[in-house]
Amino acid sequence: MTHLFDPYTLKGVTLRNRIAMSPMTMYRSKDGLLNDYHVMLLGSRAAGGFGLVFPEQLAITPEGRTSVGCGGIYDDAQIEGLSRVTRIIKDMGAVPAIQLGHTGRKGSEVKPWEGGYQLPPDHPDGWPVVGPSAVPYGGKYKYSVHALTRDEIKTIHRAYADAAVRAAAAGFEWLELHFAHGYLAASFLSPLANERTDEYGGSLENRMRFHLEAIDAVRAVWPERFPLTMRLGSDDLNPAGVQFDDAIVAVGRMKEHGLDLADLSLGFNTDDMMSRPFNEMAFMIERAARLRREVGIPVATSWNLGLPQVADRVIRENLIDLVMLGRPALSNPHWPVWAARELAHADPFSLVPEDWGWWLRNFRAHDACIGWPVSSQPERAAAQ
Numbered sequence: 001m002t003h004l005f006d007p008y009t010l011k012g013v014t015l016r017n018r019i020a021m022s023p024m025t026m027y028r029s030k031d032g033l034l035n036d037y038h039v040m041l042l043g044s045r046a047a048g049g050f051g052l053v054f055p056e057q058l059a060i061t062p063e064g065r066t067s068v069g070c071g072g073i074y075d076d077a078q079i080e081g082l083s084r085v086t087r088i089i090k091d092m093g094a095v096p097a098i099q100l101g102h103t104g105r106k107g108s109e110v111k112p113w114e115g116g117y118q119l120p121p122d123h124p125d126g127w128p129v130v131g132p133s134a135v136p137y138g139g140k141y142k143y144s145v146h147a148l149t150r151d152e153i154k155t156i157h158r159a160y161a162d163a164a165v166r167a168a169a170a171g172f173e174w175l176e177l178h179f180a181h182g183y184l185a186a187s188f189l190s191p192l193a194n195e196r197t198d199e200y201g202g203s204l205e206n207r208m209r210f211h212l213e214a215i216d217a218v219r220a221v222w223p224e225r226f227p228l229t230m231r232l233g234s235d236d237l238n239p240a241g242v243q244f245d246d247a248i249v250a251v252g253r254m255k256e257h258g259l260d261l262a263d264l265s266l267g268f269n270t271d272d273m274m275s276r277p278f279n280e281m282a283f284m285i286e287r288a289a290r291l292r293r294e295v296g297i298p299v300a301t302s303w304n305l306g307l308p309q310v311a312d313r314v315i316r317e318n319l320i321d322l323v324m325l326g327r328p329a330l331s332n333p334h335w336p337v338w339a340a341r342e343l344a345h346a347d348p349f350s351l352v353p354e355d356w357g358w359w360l361r362n363f364r365a366h367d368a369c370i371g372w373p374v375s376s377q378p379e380r381a382a383a384q
Ligand SMILES: Cc1cc2nc3c(=O)[nH]c(=O)nc-3n(C[C@H](O)[C@H](O)[C@H](O)COP(=O)(O)O)c2cc1C
Pocket: 022, 023, 024, 025, 026, 056, 057, 099, 178, 180, 181, 231, 265, 302, 303, 304, 305, 306, 324, 325, 326, 327, 328
């Protein structure tokens, strides 16, 4: 039976386990550059045993960022910082992954802990935001949205391809397109944001054209041996928005275009959601397992999977292929080692760099005093 710590191979890439650090925007960049902070953040998670490590969503154009403090991959000058990140991740035994995105209607913001509001287009740190149609998101996003022309859509698809070329040059080995969370691609899929009457709007096939063309543009330049995946806004939780049945059809079409894995999340194209499952444990799993079964494609998902027993169960029960951890990766850089101890793994310290593992196995007099939580109830964990 496959478990959380079994290696996972997709295309020509093998992860040492089924645990990924999910992309998380950090607001710590200037001019879109990754720096020492990102090397620290991502290197420590790789050293802590994660099998796949994502930096934050990286913007394919300057206006594709959430804020002026967000990372980008729209300029060759950004390759150096990205290469530093991939080098440390690989040195620490993990695989470096990249998430390419464009925030669309949800750009031009200030940091969440400074209010998270949207800046006007004429503010020095703001810009005019774009979308499929001139439909404002509402709520805190109050400035008008420029509806992209067909030529502008083509330019954005070229930017995806250029970014993928830079990603390969920087040493990434796994590429995810961000099609979720109310950002540009998510808003093309959603009737809540997309009122176009051309070939990019209306029917589901038209609303997913933006995505299929992005996949085609990237697949043409991204090395065939490396996985190409995407994170989908698979449900708007609103009767007028994207329904999960739409996601099943859309992922099926993406698979025909060369998609290797679907990472499922929600649409977030509106604040008006019929249900808010955010306190429920593992709330994406049922949808993810259904899509995996019906489309026949490997699946990853996140959302409240941070209890080791839950993360392990969804792999053992063959519901998903890869567990994505966001907040747990922020709160505990060594989450995989902690989980391994909780789950009575035979050798949890095999997950840290070899020299640390040697010291931790061979130089400890008092198990409770080496700085790792003592595995609370290994017998109970082993029985689960
Ligand atoms: C600080 C923070 C920043 C995030 N930024 C991104 C991002 O850049 N791209 C993305 O797809 N999801 C982003 N997310 C969502 C996470 O990747 C993840 O899907 C979500 O937190 C649910 O997983 P969790 O329950 O393990 O935290 C972010 C989440 C947090 C907490």
